[in-house]
Amino acid sequence: MNAKSVVQTEPKHKQVGLTDAEVVDMYRYMVIARKFDERNLLLQRAGKINFHVSGIGQETAQVAAAFALDRQRDYFLPYYRDYGFVLAVGMSLTELMLSAFAKADDPNSGGRQMPGHFGSKRLRIVTGSSPVTTQVPHAVGVALAAKMQKKDIVSFVTFGEGSSNQGDFHEGLNFAGVQKLPVIFMCENNQYAISVPVKKQLGGRVSDRAQGYGFPGIRVDGNDALEVYRVVKEARERAVRGEGPTLIEAMMYRLSPHSTSDNDLAYRTKEEVEENWKKDGIPKMKSYLIDNGLWSEEQDEALSKDIHQQLKEAVEAADNAPFPKPEDTLLHVYANEGEEQ
Ligand SMILES: Cc1ncc(C[n+]2csc(CCOP(=O)(O)OP(=O)(O)O)c2C)c(N)n1
Numbered sequence: 535m536n537a538k539s540v541v542q543t544e545p546k547h548k549q550v551g552l553t554d555a556e557v558v559d560m561y562r563y564m565v566i567a568r569k570f571d572e573r574n575l576l577l578q579r580a581g582k583i584n585f586h587v588s589g590i591g592q593e594t595a596q597v598a599a600a601f602a603l604d605r606q607r608d609y610f611l612p613y614y615r616d617y618g619f620v621l622a623v624g625m626s627l628t629e630l631m632l633s634a635f636a637k638a639d640d641p642n643s644g645g646r647q648m649p650g651h652f653g654s655k656r657l658r659i660v661t662g663s664s665p666v667t668t669q670v671p672h673a674v675g676v677a678l679a680a681k682m683q684k685k686d687i688v689s690f691v692t693f694g695e696g697s698s699n700q701g702d703f704h705e706g707l708n709f710a711g712v713q714k715l716p717v718i719f720m721c722e723n724n725q726y727a728i729s730v731p732v733k734k735q736l737g738g739r740v741s742d743r744a745q746g747y748g749f750p751g752i753r754v755d756g757n758d759a760l761e762v763y764r765v766v767k768e769a770r771e772r773a774v775r776g777e778g779p780t781l782i783e784a785m786m787y788r789l790s791p792h793s794t795s796d797n798d799l800a801y802r803t804k805e806e807v808e809e810n811w812k813k814d815g816i817p818k819m820k821s822y823l824i825d826n827g828l829w830s831e832e833q834d835e836a837l838s839k840d841i842h843q844q845l846k847e848a849v850e851a852a853d854n855a856p857f858p859k860p861e862d863t864l865l866h867v868y869a870n871e872g873e874e875q
């Protein structure tokens with residue numbers, strides 16, 4: 535036996551700083567997010583919920599990014615497809631189902647906002663609004679506060695590549711660059727802005743724009759969980775060292791239609807969608823875990839059964855929960871005497 539053949543290289547997850555348990559946990563969240571999403575599509579078709587904006591095809595990058603952050607202390611400004619992200623930072627399936635069913639106990643908005651408009655004081659998820667990319671300058675504001683208060687935390691914000699062409703994106707990035715703020719911008723480049731393909735949206739790369747604002751821009755394969763984890767972790771380390779923002783462009787593909795109101799085959803082919811299913815990051819992660827002796831088909835089946843049960847309970851709880859009262863419509867819209875702001 536020569537010396538070369540006994541040299542064992544560490545598996546990639548250890549090289550990037552993840553334990554065996556963490557990388558398995560990461561995969562679990564990806565599968566939970568996928569199954570949550572699929573269930574919502576069914577519930578909408580069955581007439582149980584009104585609307586769903588799907589994140590299918592984007593969970594890998596979302597969950598990997600969450601794991602690279604300080605999930606107990608950082609601030610999060612996710613966008614409407616980020617079910618994987620919010621689940622990984624602690625939102626429960628029941629909470630998300632309460633939102634899908636627009637029930638009074640929905641922690642995101644008490645059933646007032648469309649689903650996918652996340653907000654949780656407990657989880658430091660800053661509430662977002664429907665005009666796309668308005669969360670970018672908000673995230674920059676949170677980072678400015680963190681810097682002024684000398685806290686070693688970051689704010690993390692996501693958005694689509696289509697929205698990255700709006701003013702809010704550029705104003706936010708410019709200010710963050712000037713002030714060297716601890717903010718991580720992650721573009722989930724899913725190749726479409728509703729029906730508009732990426733080649734009609736962008737003349738160059740989203741990641742290259744960071745150069746114009748004086749900080750690093752990195753393009754990463756969004757279907758590669760460990761790579762996304764690595765670059766977000768590095769961005770976080772830079773930010774808390776006081777070296778400023780990072781722009782990350784995670785490349786992926788929106789596997790489902792834009793929303794349940796969209797017929798995607800009016801502007802793209804079935805073949806194109808099928809081709810992109812082959813790049814899905816979730817089965818890739820499963821194979822990685824099996825190849826490294828961390829997972830088995832039996833465990834995968836048990837996980838599916840467990841999630842099925844959890845979803846059943848979450849749907850039942852949300853379906854049976856009360857709707858908001860009509861007389862509560864103006865609560866939290868105008869300041870009420872004695873109400874905590
Ligand atoms: C300011 C604004 N303009 C238009 C819309 C309508 N709209 C909602 S989602 C969307 C597409 C955004 O595409 P992208 O940023 O790539 O995100 P994706 O939906 O692909 O994840 C548009 C145009 C909006 N919500 N806000």
Ligand SMILES: [Mg+2]
Binds near residue numbers: 694722723725726
């Ligand atoms: Mg897009």
